[in-house]
Amino acid sequence: MTTEVQLSSLYQQVILEHYRHPKNKGDLEEATVTIFMENPTCGDEIRLQLRVEEDRIADARFVGSGCSISQASVSMMTQLLKGKELSEADALAKRFTELMHGDESAGKDRSLKDLRALQGVSKFPVRIKCALLGFDALEEALKRTRAGDTEEE
Numbered sequence: 001m002t003t004e005v006q007l008s009s010l011y012q013q014v015i016l017e018h019y020r021h022p023k024n025k026g027d028l029e030e031a032t033v034t035i036f037m038e039n040p041t042c043g044d045e046i047r048l049q050l051r052v053e054e055d056r057i058a059d060a061r062f063v064g065s066g067c068s069i070s071q072a073s074v075s076m077m078t079q080l081l082k083g084k085e086l087s088e089a090d091a092l093a094k095r096f097t098e099l100m101h102g103d104e105s106a107g108k109d110r111s112l113k114d115l116r117a118l119q120g121v122s123k124f125p126v127r128i129k130c131a132l133l134g135f136d137a138l139e140e141a142l143k144r145t146r147a148g149d150t151e152e153e
């Protein structure tokens with residue numbers, strides 16, 4: 001599916017690079033939590049897997065299909081998750097959600113790295129769900145990890 005979202009060409013390139021060559025794509029051996037999420041309005045699907053050791057994300061991988069924004073976003077996200085404490089992953093999800101809701105200070109936040117390329121998506125409400133899909137999966141994964149309820153549905 002092509003995206004009709006008008007983003008600056010530099011940001012468009014970063015997004016397409018992640019879409020064509022996603023980071024951390026594939027099955028994760030010894031995952032401690034697996035979450036499937038879909039965005040029916042666009043047809044995006046993501047299965048996110050984390051391996052959490054102690055209170056830290058030791059590894060993160062995903063498989064999925066859908067538009068470039070959804071797949072690039074989750075690719076960028078997994079890049080940032082490895083080695084993060086659960087509370088840091090929460091903070092990342094919160095910050096990115098703020099970016100999608102038009103918070104300009106989040107757009108200058110270097111901790112978001114490549115995710116900042118998605119800032120322009122905040123102007124297109126229909127596509128915000130695409131960009132947040134991976135983070136919705138992350139938040140559910142963190143919630144279940146804390147609850148000790150990590151059986152795949």
Ligand code: ZN
Binds near residue numbers: 043044070
């Ligand atoms: Zn989408």
